Amino acid sequence: MVPVTLDPPRRRLRATMLTSMSTSLHHRAVEHLGTRIVGGALPTGHVMLAEHLEDELNVSRSVVREAVRVLQSLGLVETIKRVGIRVLPAHRWNPFDPLVIRWRLAGEGRGAQLRSLAELRSAVEPVAAELAAGNAPESLRQELVGISLAMKEAGDAGDMPRFLDLDIRFHALVLSGSGNEMFANLIGQVTETLTGRTVHGLMPEHPQKQALQWHMDVAHAIDAGDGALARDAAAKIMRQTIAELSPSWDDQPRVFVPVSKN
Amino acid sequence: MVPVTLDPPRRRLRATMLTSMSTSLHHRAVEHLGTRIVGGALPTGHVMLAEHLEDELNVSRSVVREAVRVLQSLGLVETIKRVGIRVLPAHRWNPFDPLVIRWRLAGEGRGAQLRSLAELRSAVEPVAAELAAGNAPESLRQELVGISLAMKEAGDAGDMPRFLDLDIRFHALVLSGSGNEMFANLIGQVTETLTGRTVHGLMPEHPQKQALQWHMDVAHAIDAGDGALARDAAAKIMRQTIAELSPSWDDQPRVFVPVSKN
DNA sequence: GAGTTTTGATGTCAGCACACATCGGTGTCA
DNA sequence: TGACACCGATGTGTGCTGACATCAAAACTC
Known part of the structure; x- marks a missing residue:
């Protein structure tokens, strides 16, 4: 549904995301990135572009930026101008943060x-x-x-x-x-x-x-x-x-x- | 509606902020709110409005929102629709977070x-x-x-x-x-x-x-x-x-x- | 009193201007 | 000719803003 405008400027189809709804986009974004970093899917030093994350998660810039800021405060990533968002080595993560602990327990x-x-x-x-x-x-x-x-x-x-x-x-x-x-x-x-x-x-x-x-x-x-x-x-x-x-x-x-x- | 001109809708004068610049606005906002909450200036249960914080800190919504998201991840505040941003009791703070520890050491x-x-x-x-x-x-x-x-x-x-x-x-x-x-x-x-x-x-x-x-x-x-x-x-x-x-x-x-x- | 509508705050989006590292080209000098 | 310094183009994070969506408290209706 919501075929209102054929092939809009962005071909992002947020409305078709039939899953979720229970949690906010922000929460989902933090969770998605956190599990993938802590779980090892995104290795240390891996660089992501904010824009790329928008497309991958099908969310807008605000959501991505707020999620990245949270992950930054957990020591999982750092942002560098002109480079992107870089995954930090595990010893920089805050091992006492409940989120980090949960992600580690769920992963390798x-x-x-x-x-x-x-x-x-x-x-x-x-x-x-x-x-x-x-x-x-x-x-x-x-x-x-x-x-x-x-x-x-x-x-x-x-x-x-x-x-x-x-x-x-x-x-x-x-x-x-x-x-x-x-x-x-x-x-x-x-x-x-x-x-x-x-x-x-x-x-x-x-x-x-x-x-x-x-x-x-x-x-x-x-x-x-x-x-x-x-x-x-x-x-x-x-x-x-x-x-x-x-x-x-x-x-x-x-x-x-x-x-x-x- | 919204009489476009007439008494500048926002009297925020960001350009005149001649101080700082050394650190990002985001960093300053987190620091400002964190010290005031942990230091006791903003008591448990105190409710703030995002818009009010924009005026107080002379920053835009994005900066306030990203800062609030970080404080939320530290357990210092929660956001409630239709209510605002509420300061959480101290036992909800993450006592292992370096920021929280630093703010406590600096305050009462x-x-x-x-x-x-x-x-x-x-x-x-x-x-x-x-x-x-x-x-x-x-x-x-x-x-x-x-x-x-x-x-x-x-x-x-x-x-x-x-x-x-x-x-x-x-x-x-x-x-x-x-x-x-x-x-x-x-x-x-x-x-x-x-x-x-x-x-x-x-x-x-x-x-x-x-x-x-x-x-x-x-x-x-x-x-x-x-x-x-x-x-x-x-x-x-x-x-x-x-x-x-x-x-x-x-x-x-x-x-x-x-x-x-x- | 129960159900409904209104209201007001956060949540989300998208476009713009700006700051500033990085890269590559250009010019100068030995 | 080669080495080095300069400088502008480019791309990406930072920050600002207006518009709309969402949702729960509060007011209202019956």
Whole structure:
């Protein structure tokens, strides 16, 4: 439909795009370019022309420019006068941005991304538990104890869906209870790894008895205000988690970003 | 309609803007809005109109729109049809974005931001040292040993500027040597806290003898591939660092982000 | 009160003027 | 003749603007 004007100056036929509509053009453009860059379809150094992107995405210049500006702020591309839009090397990307993380998890960088997140968790959660023991509000401590008990119950009963829910909430509460905004911001990523682990069948059928105990240890230590104990118990959980997951990324090469001489 | 002339529809006089020019309008707009939001001048929930921003910044719609899109991707604002551009609460901001961090350090959130960064460092650096012991390339290990020795030299000699440079490079190498992209990405923030500590006179005149030894311990442990030793030595450095700095943020209230019920 | 219309803001488009790197041609000098 | 500096043409990002589309809040009608 909309054949109103035969072969208009631009042969772009926006009206015939029957898909989408759910999300804005801007959102789609960011998503399209982001996934292709992070996924590796557009290699480092690849140069695109804004006009070319207009045609490719069937959108106008404003949409392309706003999308490019966002990708620029994520460190995915840079714009150079008289040259075009250039894809930046991966070490320039902001590895903490939720969009970048999501795109990496969806593409070929999935293994390396999961490893990075797991290592970050293993670093942060023990410290978060320690801080929570010192700072968390009373209600949070009590909920934590309650959840750890419910986790044991669900674990012993083999109710894995319920266990997963509780597990997610447990770790979210620890991160939140630290009172550190950066730690709390990792809740989303942690949730992602926990669900991913279950979805991809990397979880044992029953949670380890030890792990259940460690979760209770963390909760009770936080409740009692014992930071060192909370930290050590959380560290044990993390060590076991890494041990469970590491086979899935053993083949991923590590990247060592050069440190500038200044 | 729209009486064409009559009292210039826009009294914007862009041409008279004799200042700036060094940076793009887009950059300035992002910076202006970002600092005012993060700095607290524009409170949570505050609603702006795009047109109003055009007048305020003396720029066109494209510049405002592109800037707003970037701020949106940082979680600082949301745009709502028929309402305007609304400032989001702080817990929606991306606390890992370099722009957000810089704006917080420049504004009233400085103390809380420094604490967050220090706690993040204290969590990450020991794990990074442990990973570096297992993964870092040979050349990096050797440079690390050399730097730790030079640090001791500069420290004993009381050459603080040189010590600061070496200190920064030392911690950057540890983070880089971990082979974890997220850790490596924290180099900039760590550098910021290290220089800030010196600039604000929070450093002792001579580095602690212990700290010098710990740095050497970390370097030698990484060089020898002893992860546990590297981790523990790095943890000691971090404990001392936190102890030195914590007085400067003791009065900052902690914020506990609520955890959604799902 | 429920449904409908109006209104006002963002979303999107396309054309223009400008700034400015890059490239290639031209001129000068050795 | 060859090397080098200059300079203008070209193309592309940057910025501005008017017009229209879209959509949700608010006002209105019944």
